[in-house]
Amino acid sequence: MQLAAIARELCPRCHKGKIFRGPLWRSYLAMYERCPECNLKYEREQGYFLGAMYFSYLLSIPPVLLLVLLLWWLTAWRFDVVLVAAFVAYLPLVPAVTRFARVLWLYLDRHFDPDQ
Numbered sequence: 034m035q036l037a038a039i040a041r042e043l044c045p046r047c048h049k050g051k052i053f054r055g056p057l058w059r060s061y062l063a064m065y066e067r068c069p070e071c072n073l074k075y076e077r078e079q080g081y082f083l084g085a086m087y088f089s090y091l092l093s094i095p096p097v098l099l100l101v102l103l104l105w106w107l108t109a110w111r112f113d114v115v116l117v118a119a120f121v122a123y124l125p126l127v128p129a130v131t132r133f134a135r136v137l138w139l140y141l142d143r144h145f146d147p148d149q
C-alpha cells in the first residue's frame with residue numbers, strides 16, 4: 034500500500050527498505066544512499082532533493098495560515114506581530130516537514146519516471 038509506505042518512510046519501489054537511517058529526532062535527514070532491500074538509488078543525481086523543497090513550501094502553507102488565523106482571532110496583536118509569531122511557532126515543525134517532503138518527492142519522481 035503506497036500511502037502506508039509513504040507514512041512509514043519506506044522505499045518507493047519495494048515498499049520494504051527504509052529511506053532514512055534513524056528517527057527524525059536522532060538523524061534528521063540522514064538517508065541511506067540506496068534502498069537496503071532492493072538497492073534502488075535514492076538520490077538520482079546531484080541536487081536531486083532540491084525538488085523536495087517545493088513540497089516543503091507547499092506543505093508549509095496550510096499550517097502557517099492556520100496559525101496566523103488562530104493567533105489573529107485569539108490575540109489582540111498587530112498583524113505583523115501575528116505573522117512573525119506564526120512563523121516562529123511553525124519552526125519546530127520544519128524538520129518533520131522537510132523530511133516528509135523528501136519522501137513525497139521520491140514517490141512522485143518515481144511515479145512519473147520509474148526507470149532505474
Ligand SMILES: [Zn+2]
Nearest residue numbers: 044047068071
Ligand atoms: Zn527498495
